[in-house]
Amino acid sequence: MNPFVRCLLVTAAIQAATTTVAFANDDILKNQKDPANWALQLGNYAGQRYSTLDQITRDNVKNLRPIWQFSTGVLRGHEGGPIVVGDTMYISTPFPNTVYALDLNDNGRIKWKYEPRQDSSVIPVMCCDTVTRGVAVAGNKLFLGQADNTLVALDTETGKVLWSAKNGDASKGETLTAAPLVVKDKVYVGISGGEFGVRGHLTAYDINTGKMAWRAYSTGPDKDVMIDPQKTMMLGKPIGEPDLGIKTWPADQWKIGGGTTWGWYTYDPELNLIYYGTGNPGTWNPAQRAVDKDRAKSDNKWSMTIFARDADTGQAKWVFQKTPFDEWDYDGVNENILADVTVGGTKRKALINFDRNGFAYTIDRTNGELLVAQKYDPSVNWASEIDMKTGRPKVNDKYSTFAQGEDHNTTGVCPAALGSKDQQPASYSPESGLLYVPTNHICMDYEPFKVEYSAGQPYVGATLSMYPAPDSHGGMGNFIAWDPSAGKIVWSKPERFAVWSGALSTKGGVGFYGTLEGYLKAFDLKDGKDLYNFKTSSGIIGNVNTYMHKGKQYIAVLSGVGGWAGIGLAAGLTGEQEGLGAVGAHKALGEYTQLGGTLTVFALPDNQ
């Protein structure tokens, strides 16, 4: 070939590659802009779970009805939810992680099915059921994180495997449950295994080849965490001191220090930053993570931290540690919802995080400055408040499992390890400026004790008994509306069980969530009033989504009880509840629902 032609061809190839790169990003932006799609697990890059569809309104939602259902064939906990792009809906199941592409033109006929073969030895190292939080679709590729740590790219038309990459090692207790996020030419995925002494990381892969682009650890030296202490910001200024990811741990504990990344990832295209949280440090026994038996020296960085990273390079732009030196398993992975809100009279590019620790943080997402931090459940007692200068919680020693000591049962700690909210994502309505938040209302007794590390084995070291928040309504959950500017609950409605389903809000003035008993509930965004409910085949721990097909709005949700909530299915919570009046009437969840994965699609009757 003549060198000139070759050069031309190479240039053309590079251009083609560049075009593809730009296309993937544009494709998601385009998909999320069209409200007919439910393009990402959290609705859009900002994680708002809000839809501008308004055919279903607060007035007509009472006429909603299920119109078709689909059994996933899998019994265990179904988190995440359906993705809809164009005429196709994509759903995924817990282990074995079957993916179905359903044809919306044909009442959900199966266009293709993908079922990976995975070694079942991964099942028992999944701490809290064999869940997955769903797939991501970008261009002609669908991305799935399999339980066995395989990240696969499938052809959206055929389900054929385009590439696969190994993201972890189940024999060390590492698993994959998170929903991947795609930005430009990269797909990000985290890792689970915080109860097995793994070392958390977020990893970016090239969407076209599956080649690893970068991996940013949650603990260890700055180089591994991709922090530059002179540039990476913390509380409005550079971190300064190097290698806090080592220094704030005793000896080599950071190597098995957790900080897993199994929650949700959000993205701001203008700032080109991705946001995610790291989980609890291991073990649950804080004494084993203390440097010189001194809490002040033992932040266990960068566990429990919100990271803002450059989407291309992975470099940390800013960090914010919510619960330094965790003593309660307040696993900090919850979603970071991006919204522009007014704080103190000034419009801010904000990020809102409902942390497991019971505090809701409003943070400037450009630099990590703390704007608001307030309790979003009045029962929260482990800390009195967050110091706005240092961002640190003022820990109440009475509820400090470290201050109370190893082998001591610290009682009455609120919230329980489940957190005031777990992974179930909240919704933000740009119209009302409020967040709609599924929460837990559960407290605990917690006794830490010494445990040994053994690769691939549980690394917990605490007993835990949980019960509904005392001196309250007796239920184990609330569904609340939250003002992120004032840091206040606007309204709160009690629920019998923890609300473990992701919320949806819509322009129709109506919102949706599911309950552990299996109800899909519609509520009025104004005051939380119940407008409609339907009891599906099993408890709902999936997220409610909406889409439009051929001009008609639909609501879709996966039922299938399980997850951490499923641990209490048979038993209910611990016996302390006898003294709590109304609570005694709340029997085990197993009396309300049983296992079984089902997709249910709802719509208004055709004449409305």
Added chain:
Amino acid sequence: MPKYLIGLCAAVGFTATVTLGTAFGQQDAAQKPAQGQTPPNQTQNAQTPPTQNPPGGNAAQEAKVADPEELVDDQGVPLYAVRDGKVDQGTYNGYRRYASSCHVCHGPDGLGSSFAPALADSLKRMDYWQFTDVVTNGRKNMGATGDKVMPTFGSDPNVMLNLADIYRYLKARSDDKIGRGRPERFKSAS
């Protein structure tokens, strides 16, 4: 944790496994008929009757002595002791170890979850030697859709070094001698 300590723990765990495994194999062969023919109450039958009953309490499964080291029957099956609703140190330790290593799948207080059986119930059918076998070596492909799996804890010192105590706790739960939640300890007889 220093590396040498991890190594040591792993080694201890391994030794314990081998010892237990061996003991299990021999004892099983020596004392028992084929599996499946084991009467469900064999373990209980082997237990020593109590010397004194607490007032109002049914102490049929209680052991004679309070010192944990002696709380085994002549077949080597661990026994628990309950007095006035309080338990011996071993049973208490079993509660803690259960909470740390087993609770996440088998649910609070041995009552099961959506993906693992209630051990308070299983121990009505399963004897100590079967229990030891399953915990040490695991199980696969159980449940209606084959997606229930019991891991192998043979290399986990937190489990293997406390196996007798975990059994004591679950057996006491299974026999309905202790209720839900954290059991209280009685003071050792010595």
